[in-house]
Amino acid sequence: MFKKATTSFNCKVSSLLIALFSSQTFAAWDDINMTEGVTAISKEVFELHMLIFWICVVIGVIVFGVMFYSMFAYTKKKNPNPSTFHENTKVELAWTIVPFLILVFMAIPASNTLTTIYDDSAGDINIQVVGYQWKWQYKYLEDEIDFFSNLTTDLDEIYNKTPKGEHYLEEVDEVVVIPVGKKIRFLITANDVIHSWWMPDFAIKQDAIPGFINTAWTVVDKPGTYRGKCTELCGKNHGFMPVVVKAVPQDEYDSWVKNKKEEAFKIAELTEKDWTKEELFERGEEVYAKNCVACHQTNGQGIPPIFPALAGSDIVMNDASRQIEILMEGVGPTYAMQAFGKQLNEIDIAAVITYSRNAWSNAENGDGKIVTPKDIVDYKKPKV
Amino acid sequence: MSAVIESHDHEHHHGPAKGITRWFYTTNHKDIGTLYLWFSFAMFLIGGAMAMVIRAELFQPGMQIVEPEFYNQMLTLHGLIMVFGAVMPAFVGLANWLVPMMVGAPDMALPRMNNLSFWILPFAFTVLLSSLFMEGGAPNFGWTFYAPLSTTYAPPSVTFFIFSVHIMGASSIMGSINVIVTIMNMRAPGMTLMKMPLFVWSWLITAYLLIAVMPVLAGAVTMMLMDIHFGTSFFDAAGGGDPVLFQHIFWFFGHPEVYIMILPAFGITSHIIETFSRKQLFGHASMVWAMTSIAILSFVVWAHHMFTVGMPLAAELFFMWATMLIAVPTGVKVFNWVTTMFKGSITYETPMLFSIAFVVLFTIGGFSGLMLAITPADFQYHDTYFVVAHFHYVLVPGAIFSIMAAVYFWIPKWTGNMYDERLGKLHFWLSFIGVNVTFFPQHWIGLAGMPRRVPDYALQFADWNMVSSVGAFLFGASQILFLFIVIKTVMGGKKATPEVWEGARGLEWTVESPAPYHTFTTPPKVTQ
Numbered sequence: 001m002f003k004k005a006t007t008s009f010n011c012k013v014s015s016l017l018i019a020l021f022s023s024q025t026f027a028a029w030d031d032i033n034m035t036e037g038v039t040a041i042s043k044e045v046f047e048l049h050m051l052i053f054w055i056c057v058v059i060g061v062i063v064f065g066v067m068f069y070s071m072f073a074y075t076k077k078k079n080p081n082p083s084t085f086h087e088n089t090k091v092e093l094a095w096t097i098v099p100f101l102i103l104v105f106m107a108i109p110a111s112n113t114l115t116t117i118y119d120d121s122a123g124d125i126n127i128q129v130v131g132y133q134w135k136w137q138y139k140y141l142e143d144e145i146d147f148f149s150n151l152t153t154d155l156d157e158i159y160n161k162t163p164k165g166e167h168y169l170e171e172v173d174e175v176v177v178i179p180v181g182k183k184i185r186f187l188i189t190a191n192d193v194i195h196s197w198w199m200p201d202f203a204i205k206q207d208a209i210p211g212f213i214n215t216a217w218t219v220v221d222k223p224g225t226y227r228g229k230c231t232e233l234c235g236k237n238h239g240f241m242p243v244v245v246k247a248v249p250q251d252e253y254d255s256w257v258k259n260k261k262e263e264a265f266k267i268a269e270l271t272e273k274d275w276t277k278e279e280l281f282e283r284g285e286e287v288y289a290k291n292c293v294a295c296h297q298t299n300g301q302g303i304p305p306i307f308p309a310l311a312g313s314d315i316v317m318n319d320a321s322r323q324i325e326i327l328m329e330g331v332g333p334t335y336a337m338q339a340f341g342k343q344l345n346e347i348d349i350a351a352v353i354t355y356s357r358n359a360w361s362n363a364e365n366g367d368g369k370i371v372t373p374k375d376i377v378d379y380k381k382p383k384v
Numbered sequence: 385m386s387a388v389i390e391s392h393d394h395e396h397h398h399g400p401a402k403g404i405t406r407w408f409y410t411t412n413h414k415d416i417g418t419l420y421l422w423f424s425f426a427m428f429l430i431g432g433a434m435a436m437v438i439r440a441e442l443f444q445p446g447m448q449i450v451e452p453e454f455y456n457q458m459l460t461l462h463g464l465i466m467v468f469g470a471v472m473p474a475f476v477g478l479a480n481w482l483v484p485m486m487v488g489a490p491d492m493a494l495p496r497m498n499n500l501s502f503w504i505l506p507f508a509f510t511v512l513l514s515s516l517f518m519e520g521g522a523p524n525f526g527w528t529f530y531a532p533l534s535t536t537y538a539p540p541s542v543t544f545f546i547f548s549v550h551i552m553g554a555s556s557i558m559g560s561i562n563v564i565v566t567i568m569n570m571r572a573p574g575m576t577l578m579k580m581p582l583f584v585w586s587w588l589i590t591a592y593l594l595i596a597v598m599p600v601l602a603g604a605v606t607m608m609l610m611d612i613h614f615g616t617s618f619f620d621a622a623g624g625g626d627p628v629l630f631q632h633i634f635w636f637f638g639h640p641e642v643y644i645m646i647l648p649a650f651g652i653t654s655h656i657i658e659t660f661s662r663k664q665l666f667g668h669a670s671m672v673w674a675m676t677s678i679a680i681l682s683f684v685v686w687a688h689h690m691f692t693v694g695m696p697l698a699a700e701l702f703f704m705w706a707t708m709l710i711a712v713p714t715g716v717k718v719f720n721w722v723t724t725m726f727k728g729s730i731t732y733e734t735p736m737l738f739s740i741a742f743v744v745l746f747t748i749g750g751f752s753g754l755m756l757a758i759t760p761a762d763f764q765y766h767d768t769y770f771v772v773a774h775f776h777y778v779l780v781p782g783a784i785f786s787i788m789a790a791v792y793f794w795i796p797k798w799t800g801n802m803y804d805e806r807l808g809k810l811h812f813w814l815s816f817i818g819v820n821v822t823f824f825p826q827h828w829i830g831l832a833g834m835p836r837r838v839p840d841y842a843l844q845f846a847d848w849n850m851v852s853s854v855g856a857f858l859f860g861a862s863q864i865l866f867l868f869i870v871i872k873t874v875m876g877g878k879k880a881t882p883e884v885w886e887g888a889r890g891l892e893w894t895v896e897s898p899a900p901y902h903t904f905t906t907p908p909k910v911t912q
Contacts, residue, residue: 031844032828034764041760049761056751063722064744070725071740074661082663083727091723092670092716099715103708106758111701113760118697133537158840160446168445169842193533194627196692196767200833205763207693209628210532211621214694231767231835233526235533236453239838303453305519306539336537 035200038222038247042203044113052106059102117203123185123217125178131188131195131208131230133338134237134294138176141187145260148343149174150290151240155298158240170227173290175244178220179253185217192338196232199243207232220247235336237294271346271373277354280370284355287348292356295336300360306336310356317366323353324371324379346376399901408503411495412901413480418798419502420477421791425867427469427509428784432860434462439822439856442849445841455839456524457516463527467645468552469509471779474787475648476501476559479587481798483563485892485899486581488572488908493565501558508551515541526837528638531619531630535611542612546605553598560591560598567591572891574910578669581890585672586651589679593640593647596683601637604630628693635686643682646746646778647675649786650717653739655890656793657721660736661728662887667720674713674720681710691762700759707757711750718747733885734808738789741781741816749777752827767837770830776823780859781816788815788866795870796884800898801877807869814862821855 036046073079130137136149149172156162158169165171178184188197190208198205202218220226228243248256289298296302300311310316315323327349330339340349353371357363400406400415410416437458441449450458480498484491492498515522520539523529534542567588571580580588607630610616617623619630650671658665665671687695687703695703721743730736752774756762765771788811796802825848830836834845841849880897891910895903 031832034831045760048758052755052758067722074728074730076729076731079729082729086664086666095719099712110758158447193537194530203763205692205766229835233837239840
């Protein structure tokens with residue numbers, strides 16, 4: 001009877017402890033420490049981090065220990081007559097040499113890990129990553145897959161009008177899909193200003209610099225969705241351009257590649273189709289929400305002077321060919337308008353132009369002309 | 385250092401001029417020191433108010449108070465104002481007040497230039513702050529103003545920013561020349577270089593750093609100006625330029641710059657700890673060598689700010705090793721301070737409290753600095769809140785605590801009145817708690833993955849951001865108390881003796897309190 005009670009008590013205590021240490025404590029620990037990550041490199045980096053951390057803690061305990069001891073033991077009350085010593089060559093030499101040796105001890109594993117990270121050989125899959133204000137473009141060099149990855153968190157969530165979702169600011173419309181167990185090489189650059197592509201779980205942070213191509217590589221063994229961010233101040237929406245990578249088994253990756261290729265083929269077909277104003281308007285509204293609202297705002301009023309208003313703009317109301325040109329080529333540098341010719345397909349460009357020419361009572365005040373995907377194809381043809 | 389005055393001067397002196405023109409025309413090092421200190425205090429409050437805006441926006445996830453573009457202007461101006469407007473002028477103010485008195489000189493060597501170097505500063509900051517009201521807003525590219533965000537993609541006010549940085553640079557260079565000439569030529573007989581007080585030593589080294597790197601900063605902003613207005617492509621890849629070049633130039637200035645903001649603090653801390661331990665500073669000579677080594681090393685570590693720009697392996701290794709080396713002389717300084725306290729006879733007046741907090745918290749900032757030096761780990765730390773925590777630990781409870789300690793320590797000498805010890809201690813404890821509650825959790829949210837310079841963040845960072853903001857509000861509010869204490873002391877209080885502190889060492893404690901308008905018109909003789 002008594003024994004039984006003890007056992008059940010023990011059971012309770014141990015389950016309590018397990019609960020405390022497994023879920024609670026470790027969840028909390030994750031919130032305040034570096035991630036161990038999911039690659040061999042990220043685990044090495046984590047170990048370096050913990051090693052240098054504990055070295056600092058030990059030194060801190062010794063130095064602050066002596067300091068606090070002196071603070072309590074040698075107050076004026078307890079020690080009215082201070083000592084007069086003021087140098088000691090041996091001690092001073094010791095505390096110059098010992099820290100130096102600790103540093104050498106630390107530098108060796110750090111240098112080794114760094115050398116591994118700098119292995120620059122070709123990958124099984126090469127993905128070019130291009131930073132734009134404020135989105136990422138991914139090009140799979142072998143498979144000719146090419147897409148942009150935009151934040152999908154709703155503006156209403158950001159402005160506290162609706163509750164924030166689980167992956168607030170860490171969710172995108174198109175994730176980077178990679179197969180597990182393959183060496184993936186990222187070729188990182190930028191289109192406008194400097195960005196930085198950070199994936200904590202792979203311990204990769206590499207600046208994306210216009211005019212340069214930086215490389216980084218990883219081999220991910222564990223399937224899963226991993227989330228990172230842009231870490232170089234790149235303007236207004238620097239906080240709103242996350243990185244999401246999904247590692248999947250090889251067969252799943254293969255079918256993803258197949259789908260992507262079919263999608264591209266379908267878009268080519270759709271470009272040839274005859275679009276109505278309503279179809280274009282509807283699609284354009286979505287394109288606008290995804291690509292344009294950050295600067296030109298939902299109401300089309302923009303944020304003058306850098307981001308001009310579209311509602312009531314003379315070009316948007318009456319000059320369709322100039323508007324196509326602006327969208328395709330961008331306007332800079334006084335205005336921060338990007339060249340969308342490379343970012344959006346013909347359908348989306350035509351749709352968003354049609355949308356802007358018919359939204360915010362622009363149609364009533366202007367010519368209300370629609371622009372079709374074929375117009376954009378014509379624009380792209382070489383001019384003689 | 386201990387000194388004996390063999391000749392006091394008893395000549396009749398002219399006092400300060402009457403009215404407001406006293407402050408415009410003054411060439412007196414004490415008046416100019418006062419101007420610098422009040423100016424930096426004003427900038428500290430303005431830059432602090434901007435920090436409050438930043439922390440208020442970060443109190444919760446989501447955008448509540450400001451828009452992202454204004455947020456970026458706040459973080460840029462906060463950095464620029466705190467670095468160039470608050471910390472640097474405060475140290476120049478302290479140098480003006482103290483260097484001539486500490487070396488037994490009647491004034492700074494170049495008094496008119498001294499006036500000029502101060503009076504161009506208010507113009508520089510008026511220009512900078514006025515950019516807030518310009519079309520397109522104030523500079524929004526961070527205090528490090530990386531090209532091409534600060535050139536091709538900058539708001540039009542960037543030109544005013546460049547002009548303002550030029551003026552600040554000119555002011556710093558003039559101030560440094562003045563300090564060097566004063567120290568080299570106007571020391572009292574018998575004061576050899578190695579007998580010089582450590583604050584003077586720290587400023588001599590700082591002044592050389594300033595002269596070496598301010599022109600580099602001027603070069604960087606001039607190249608920006610050329611890129612923006614005159615069609616060059618120094619930093620524009622499309623024109624054959626190199627955006628990374630900007631970072632190399634900036635950090636060749638920037639790294640010595642961060643030591644410019646901490647070396648005078650080393651000097652101040654050394655004086656205060658030896659005074660309140662009633663024991664001569666341990667290792668005066670090794671302190672001098674440590675500061676000199678730190679200054680020299682500061683020129684060969686700049687690229688540790690750039691580990692992620694894609695430098696070759698050899699460069700990464702070199703900059704990692706060189707950066708780690710800095711821990712050696714820095715360690716020597718900390719060990720010397722602790723050993724000075726060991727077997728001392730310690731009391732805990734406000735300056736001592738601030739200085740002890742300086743040693744502990746600066747050391748914590750040093751530890752995170754050592755962690756950041758480990759390049760592979762830096763790939764994870766870089767541009768996260770871990771870095772924000774690191775440099776605020778060395779700058780706020782580092783540089784700024786040392787300035788506050790200095791104010792409490794020397795204000796009886798400046799005003800002739802003792803400050804209110806009870807309020808001083810209250811100010812210390814509020815600041816101490818505030819600073820740690822603000823910045824310690826930032827280590828954690830940085831490690832957990834929150835990037836710096838973002839106006840909004842993912843939900844897992846929410847709790848500690850809220851704690852950090854609460855700490856910031858406490859720290860911010862307690863500086864109003866500091867302002868009150870300083871004004872109260874200027875207005876009156878218990879009269880101070882010439883020595884002020886029981887364990888005081890150094891020439892400045894041999895003159896009356898308040899220090900007469902002119903001191904040491906006849907140089908004192910310094911014997912050991």
